[in-house]
Amino acid sequence: MPGIFLTATWRYVAMLNFEVDPSILVPLLPKGTELDESRGRHFISLVGFLFLDTHVLGVPAFFHRDFEEVNLRFYARRSVGGETRRGVVFIRELVPLPLVAGAARLTYNEPYRTIPMNHTVVGTEGELQSVEFCFGGPRDECRLTLHVDAGPQPMMPGSDEEFLSARAWGYTRQRDGGTVEYWVNHARWNVWSPAAAQLDGPLAEFYDEPFASILSEAPASAFVADGSAVAVHLPERIV
Numbered sequence: 001m002p003g004i005f006l007t008a009t010w011r012y013v014a015m016l017n018f019e020v021d022p023s024i025l026v027p028l029l030p031k032g033t034e035l036d037e038s039r040g041r042h043f044i045s046l047v048g049f050l051f052l053d054t055h056v057l058g059v060p061a062f063f064h065r066d067f068e069e070v071n072l073r074f075y076a077r078r079s080v081g082g083e084t085r086r087g088v089v090f091i092r093e094l095v096p097l098p099l100v101a102g103a104a105r106l107t108y109n110e111p112y113r114t115i116p117m118n119h120t121v122v123g124t125e126g127e128l129q130s131v132e133f134c135f136g137g138p139r140d141e142c143r144l145t146l147h148v149d150a151g152p153q154p155m156m157p158g159s160d161e162e163f164l165s166a167r168a169w170g171y172t173r174q175r176d177g178g179t180v181e182y183w184v185n186h187a188r189w190n191v192w193s194p195a196a197a198q199l200d201g202p203l204a205e206f207y208d209e210p211f212a213s214i215l216s217e218a219p220a221s222a223f224v225a226d227g228s229a230v231a232v233h234l235p236e237r238i239v
Contacts, residue, residue: 001183002234005107006056010227012121012131013049013189014146016197017164019220020044024210025074028089030171030179032239036075036086038163044074044091045164046199046215048133048144049227050119051095056103068117070094070135070144072207072215075164076171078181078238087169087181092207094135108172108180108235113206125226126151128192135206142201146224148192161191165225172235180235186228193223 022035022042029035035042048070054061071093078085093112095101101112116137123129132145155162166189170182197219204212 002236004058004231005182005234006054006232007058007230008054008232009052009229010186011050011052012119012128013047013165013225013227014131014133014144014195015164015223015225016046016144016146016199016215016219017043017160017221018045018214018217020074020214028074028091028173029076030089030173030239031177032179033076033078033087033089033171036077036163038160041220042074043164043220044072044211044214046144047071047073048119048131051100061100064097064100067095067097067100068119068133068135070117070133072211075167078169078171085169085181086167087171088167089171089173091211094206108170108182109174110172115206128152128224131224136201140202140205142203142206143198145198146195146222147197148195148224150192152190152192152226155188155191160221161193161223161225164221165189165191170232174237178237179239181238182235183233184230185233186230189225189228191223191225193221195222195224197222 072091073088096117101114104110120132130147
């Protein structure tokens with residue numbers, strides 16, 4: 001197993017999920033993987049969360065330790081020696097720090113973009129009311145807001161929340177058409193589910209079609225996960 005590239009704590013993982021036709025995802029699928037599905041359904045997710053206490057190669061990231069990320073992703077899997085590795089493929093990743101985006105593009109060839117971002121959390125982990133992630137400048141700002149009522153609960157085995165968030169692998173297409181795989185190690189999360197969601201703003205400024213239009217529709221589900229410490233391992237080429 002390759003060594004650890006990055007450690008951090010992810011908190012307030014807000015997930016807005018949309019059911020999609022798998023045909024729109026097939027052209028984006030990295031070689032060596034296949035689309036993952038839940039009871040015949042395929043999803044994309046818009047995910048906002050906090051990166052906290054970030055260390056790169058064991059060294060504190062100094063002025064880049066705490067920041068927001070919003071990513072758009074879909075779900076893939078790969079069979080290895082009888083094991084099914086369930087992972088994610090990123091369509092777009094947004095962060096406010098150029099050095100973070102540059103390091104991820106260089107190491108993984110991830111589709112990062114640097115834009116202004118901020119967040120608001122109302123309540124505490126025990127009595128959370130809402131989380132909001134804003135991305136874009138004054139003229140093109142978008143807002144992802146999730147409101148919750150009840151307290152956090154363990155994820156139920158076989159639930160959509162488990163399918164969408166219990167993901168231990170990442171897959172990324174490389175510039176030459178190959179694929180890298182990397183392990184993302186973290187504990188099982190608790191979730192606030194369901195959540196009432198709002199997504200506002202000029203999404204076409206950040207997402208190509210058909211994804212901008214899909215994100216403008218009603219989601220299939222929305223929830224918030226509490227998050228945990230994570231370790232993101234270095235990539236390994238599989239194709």
